[in-house]
Amino acid sequence: MSSNEEIDLLDFIKYAFNKYLLISFIVFFCIVMGGVFCYINNDKVTLTLDITPKVYSPFFYTSCNDDVECRNEIFKTLLVSRVDSRFSVNENKKSNTLNLKALVSRNEANEIENSLLSLNAALNAWYADDVDNVLQELNARHADNKSTETLSRAYLITVATKRYLDKGDIVIISDPVVVARYNTTMVLLLSALVGLIFSLLLVMLSYHNRQEENKCINCQFNIK
Known part of the structure; x- marks a missing residue:
């Protein structure tokens, strides 16, 4: 791994840490939905x-x-x-x-x-x-x-x-x-895992868009 890739990784970790509220909300929401699913299918x-x-x-x-x-x-x-x-x-x-x-x-x-x-x-x-x-x-x-x-x-x-x-x-x-029919513990764990993966994908997409915007700004600055 090159130094640039390491810097990008550290930068992404910092960026993701700043988005902890978004990640927490999505994970919590998925757990709640898993709980609702278990409640509906409890019978x-x-x-x-x-x-x-x-x-x-x-x-x-x-x-x-x-x-x-x-x-x-x-x-x-x-x-x-x-x-x-x-x-x-x-x-x-x-x-x-x-x-x-x-x-x-x-x-x-x-x-x-x-x-x-x-x-x-x-x-x-x-x-x-x-x-x-x-x-x-x-x-x-x-x-x-x-x-x-x-x-x-x-x-x-x-x-x-x-x-x-x-x-x-x-x-x-x-x-x-x-x-x-459905194990409540397993459903909640899977819900949390799905929420975590989905939130990280959103953060990665947001991070990628930010990087692209920064490149465009740098290109415009170099042209000027």
Whole structure:
């Protein structure tokens, strides 16, 4: 860096220091706007929970055989049809878990939490219907002496599913987690940073204009 650049830098620092009131006002204004934003959005929250299937009913195996991804996709479709429509459902393939997320108000979050109480019952009812249908089909085929290895496997899966159903333990539903959608501290810090950057840009623009004016004055003086 040359001596001229150092002098310019020192000159700019002095100039910016003289504009501290402007800088302070802009930073303060941005912080206030950030506070207003947080106040307006104070009622907005994010509700999340995880659902993990512990067992699959016979329908999953007859539709997908041993294709795990296929079974998970069917379970996801089943879940979407029975969970509150405000939820978005995403699959975590590593943990074989479905992540549910809803962006709602605090009052709506309470409503959704209450609706989750009936979700397990709705899934149990669907599983129970599937088990009953398969048992009827198996009994009919057994009466016709049409027992095969596939039917034997279907029977074992049905019995295992019914065992979980009797316990009401076909899925694991985590406790809902409700957090504010916007972190107040982060919003205020970002607001202050934006205010500081914006004010410094204004000061730099003002400083540049002053330098240009000084050059013009010097040029006119030299001409005379």
